[in-house]
Amino acid sequence: MPELPEVEVVRAGLQRHVLGRTIAGVDVLHPRPVRRDARGSTGFVAALVGQRIDAVRRRGKYFWLALGSGDALLGHLGMSGQMLLKDPGSEDERHLRVRFALEAAAVDGPVEMRFVDQRMFGGLLVSTGGAELPSEIAHIARDPIDPEFDDDLFVSRARRRTSGIKRLLLDQTLISGVGNIYADEALWRSRLHGERPGDRLTGPQLRALLGHVRDVMGAALEQGGTSFDALYVNVNGESGYFDRSLDAYGQEGRPCGRCSTPIRRVAFMNRSSFFCPRCQRPPRR
DNA sequence: AGATCTTCCTGTTGGC
DNA sequence: TGCCAACAGGAAGATC
Incomplete structure (x- = not known):
């Protein structure tokens, strides 16, 4: 993916x-x-x-x-x-x-x-x-590794939205390049539940989240970048990242790497979300 | 405009 | 053994 x-x-x-x-x-x-x-x-x-x-x-x-x-x-x-x-x-x-x-x-x-x-x-x-x-x-936003990505603009726009933060991460007009896997990984690293509404998050929380998006993507990029050079035909979208380094995505039932609570899976937008129910507390309804 | 849902595709997997 | 539902999911388009 x-x-x-x-x-x-x-x-x-x-x-x-x-x-x-x-x-x-x-x-x-x-x-x-x-x-x-x-x-x-x-x-x-x-x-x-x-x-x-x-x-x-x-x-x-x-x-x-x-x-x-x-x-x-x-x-x-x-x-x-x-x-x-x-x-x-x-x-x-x-x-x-x-x-x-x-x-x-x-x-x-x-x-x-x-x-x-x-x-x-x-x-x-x-x-x-x-x-x-x-x-x-033209409607696709800049991505988080674009030098001209505007962190302030992302934060101010996200803080005016009532949707959950995972939806916002997947909204390509707000921030591009993030899909289901890296959204779940960045939210796990940020200890944020994906249903937390954008307008209930603080600027520092959103800035930290952006940092985690960049970190998890950077780690994947390093591995993908090295695997590509070795194999001429591997211009193919497989980074090899999926096997080892995932903390949340696809980890249902496996112990959380921080607190050992089993990772949970819930349905989300015709797909799945994976999160730690202890580290990533859902918002009060 | 924002929020949310549906639809498009095919191959694999698992339950009965 | 065979059948069918569930699942994987990015993003355009529709609806309210």
Whole structure:
């Protein structure tokens, strides 16, 4: 389930391997991932072929390739999407959705960039709304590792909202890049219950929470960053972080790392929340 | 506008 | 063995 750290690993991997290359051909094998492109599969392909990749950028969980034309190839991995780099002619993945043939670079030969997505919550589109920040994601807030992220603005906006703090962390117009896993981890570290309303939290509590969001993401980024370099094809949204370092997410029944109380799981927005019922006391109703 | 809920997808798992 | 419900969940869109 790619969140900001996983997408950043993908962005860095793409920057290293596809920057400066030209797109020689595009093959859309399933229409679903291109559903948000205003001009459909045909227009999608036409806007990409012959374009040089000038930059690889990211905001929150979105990434994009800035093209020579001024357009951008904008992507989101959803929950199962991958961007893989493979030698041309390698066997197709079972859930291969879009194939991009990239021309040879100075030192390397041609390569295929492949969008693979089992569940197809992810998607790709060509944005004509600017390569600096595609218009389709103008509503997405800056993410917490963006140097221009405004802590004061986040705190003041969150303190005017009545929703629970976990909902606010997942609201990509307030802060981007945080998903279910890192929300639960940051709340556990902050000893905050996700249902605590934003307008009942103090500035210092919210600032500390931001610090924990950055810490947990930073730790994941370190591990993902190292695993990527070792394996050329691992431009895929797996950071390897899930196995060891989680204190709350997916830990139902396991003892809390601070107080040994069993971690609990509750239903939340068609998914799950994990928390320590002792360290993270629910608000009075 | 803010809060909340539904919907889109497929593969795996577990209960009966 | 087979069937079906539950589950994984980001974010757009609808509703109030």
